[in-house]
Amino acid sequence: MSETGHGGKEIKERIMEPSEAAKRIKGLTEVPIRSQIANEVIDISYGFFTPLEGFMGKADVDSVCKNMKLADGTVWSIPILFDLSEGEVADYGVKEGVSLLLTYGGNPMAIFEVEEIFDYDKKAMCQDVYGTDEDKHPGCARTYEYKDKFIGGKITLVNRPKINPPYDPYFIPPLEMRKAFKEKGWERVVAHQTRNVPHTGHEWLMKGAWFQSYAELTIEKPLVGVLVNAIIGAKRKGDYIDEAIILTQDELRKSGYFGDHNHLTSLTFWDMRYAGPREAIFHAMLRTNLGLSHHMYGRDHAGVGTYYGAYDAHHLLASVQDDLDITPVYSMNWLFCPHCGEITSEGLCNHRDEWQKFSGTLIRSIVQDGVKPPRLIFRPEVFDLVLECADKYGFGSPFVTDEYLEKRIPVFEIPPM
Amino acid sequence: MAKGKYPINIWVNEERYEKLQKAGLSGMCEEMLAGLKVIRVYANDPQRDKILKVFPTAKFDSATTKSIELLPRDVKDKIFSVVIDKESVDILDDFLSAY
Known part of the structure; x- marks a missing residue:
């Protein structure tokens, strides 16, 4: 029986079977990610962030910032963003339609299907989401630390995290x-x-x-x-x-x-x-x-x-x-x-x-x-x-x-x- | 010092209580939170601001207790020593003059 999550959407795990994953990741460009992004990859893949299927594109980010809703009208309050520098976009050959292999700690974690590359005014984002653009607000500070290009697209986990004791x-x-x-x-x-x-x-x-x-x-x-x-x-x-x-x-x-x-x-x-x-x-x-x-x-x-x-x-x-x-x-x-x-x-x-x-x-x-x-x-x-x-x-x-x-x-x- | 509004709570463990008893100052303790012994040293506004600047881990609990918390333990030990030496809780000017 299906389970209904936020926004009335079905909760679906986005996790690939290991045998299929091994085949699908072959030849993909590897992009290492930091812990914040790895956390969010897990949240997306296991359905914690239902109805999100990946990192947000510009329409969703804009709607979340301005209306506190996704572009489809579902309430959502905080942008979920994947960032790269302009140099990284060029070096990794990131463009619409390409799939990337996100790695964490040097090992394959998820496939990222790039749908969109966009810019966004971080100061405006801070003002909308945090009600201030002061960099001493920790949320604003985190926003200002994002690199200058945002990438939207679907995420599929190819390798389940090993949760260490005692967690x-x-x-x-x-x-x-x-x-x-x-x-x-x-x-x-x-x-x-x-x-x-x-x-x-x-x-x-x-x-x-x-x-x-x-x-x-x-x-x-x-x-x-x-x-x-x-x-x-x-x-x-x-x-x-x-x-x-x-x-x-x-x-x-x-x-x-x-x-x-x-x-x-x-x-x-x-x-x-x-x-x-x-x-x-x-x-x-x-x-x-x-x-x-x-x-x-x-x-x-x-x-x-x-x-x-x-x-x-x-x-x-x-x-x-x-x-x-x-x-x-x-x-x-x-x-x-x-x-x-x-x-x-x-x-x-x-x-x-x-x-x-x-x-x-x-x-x-x-x-x-x-x-x-x-x-x-x-x-x-x-x-x-x-x-x-x-x-x-x-x-x-x-x-x-x-x-x-x-x-x-x-x-x-x-x-x- | 003007009796300020912002207490620094020096929680009295056994070691501190022993020192207070030896100095004949155990009566200085107040009881808080179901019997916990504490010595309260009060800061005024400028003293509070200086403490928060000099000791960046310290926090002014503005929401609940209106007290200055999370001073490092060695700093509290120093404040406690000055309290014992001066036999008074009115010691922050002396204490802060070193900073």
């Missing part, structure tokens, strides 16, 4: 994810977008969203799950290391704060653009393709600095809700109230003068000071695992350092064919 159990592409949800008997699944090690504020965001999503469903058997979908991509110094993020999220289930009946951890490869409201729409599309029915959104979703208002993402979501197949679940902040002696929601508790708010940044600061936070704030199993990850994967630090960036275990590799 391998968490790579669950859309068709597989939908099967997993059916096996669990979940009628509704709510997405928790994260790039963080969870503190109890996050835990309660998930629990609150679970309650909200459960709503009128019957309670005789578990019908609702939380999917933690960690975004794995480019890292900045000072972030938690990826291993700590993915393993501690799953630790909440393993340690019983959730269970198999209501919690699953997974990852998506994507370099965050910090596009705030537009990234919120992007997350809705992505998680629709993964088979989710609901999506959590808090304050300043996927924002950065002071570029976006706290609820801009909610307003933009509301403006296209009829074109999305996922229901947003809006979450208020959770905090510690010493009077209640518990984690509570700012929408519930009225001991306002006693509230003790905490954030991921504050918890990072505590961990950095070598202090074990109380279990009401940060689960001891999570804390212990953070330290274990620091030793095992982080060269002594749970946070990204230069050494980690240089020597870390790659999340995936493309094996030789």
Whole structure:
């Protein structure tokens, strides 16, 4: 039975059988790609980006920038671009109608059928997508780093990525994810977008969203799950290391704060653009393709600095809700109230003068000071695992350092064919 | 120093607590977040701006806690030492004069 993804389009994996792939890649010009593009090749090929079948052509890019829709009218918020320099276009003989072999780490990854080569005004793109053209916005900075020629065309994976431990159990592409949800008997699944090690504020965001999503469903058997979908991509110094993020999220289930009946951890490869409201729409599309029915959104979703208002993402979501197949679940902040002696929601508790708010940044600061936070704030199993990850994967630090960036275990590799 | 608006939270681990006790300053600790001990050193606007400039990993958590976080641990250790020496949390001018 076919599976329907974002925009009502069928989710189809674009992956060639190995025997056919070996024949088809013969004689193709090899073009090496960087990690961002490799991430997006995986996202396109496995259907995370349904209905996209490849990198965007100019009509789609223009429509996405100006109207937040693909040229065919399907909502889409962030351009998905393949870039080359003018010199590379000439050197590789890139022209319309040609097929290229994209390689990653020196090995064949995907066939790229070139349909179009075009220019685009990057400054205008930034203004449309990010609401600013300042290069200190990380999404704009990434846009300005693109080379000057954009290439549109279809992608077909010829060689599946090898996902390295400890990430391998968490790579669950859309068709597989939908099967997993059916096996669990979940009628509704709510997405928790994260790039963080969870503190109890996050835990309660998930629990609150679970309650909200459960709503009128019957309670005789578990019908609702939380999917933690960690975004794995480019890292900045000072972030938690990826291993700590993915393993501690799953630790909440393993340690019983959730269970198999209501919690699953997974990852998506994507370099965050910090596009705030537009990234919120992007997350809705992505998680629709993964088979989710609901999506959590808090304050300043996927924002950065002071570029976006706290609820801009909610307003933009509301403006296209009829074109999305996922229901947003809006979450208020959770905090510690010493009077209640518990984690509570700012929408519930009225001991306002006693509230003790905490954030991921504050918890990072505590961990950095070598202090074990109380279990009401940060689960001891999570804390212990953070330290274990620091030793095992982080060269002594749970946070990204230069050494980690240089020597870390790659999340995936493309094996030789 | 004008009592500023932006705390730097020096989280008190066992080692720091021992030093505070030895100096007879353990009463300086406040309790936050379900019993976690902390010493709060306050920065005013210019001090906050200087800290963020001098220590680029530091972050002002403008959304939630309004505090200055993610100073490197050795920097916090130095601030903590000055607090012990001066027996006061009003020490940022002294501390920042070296930078």
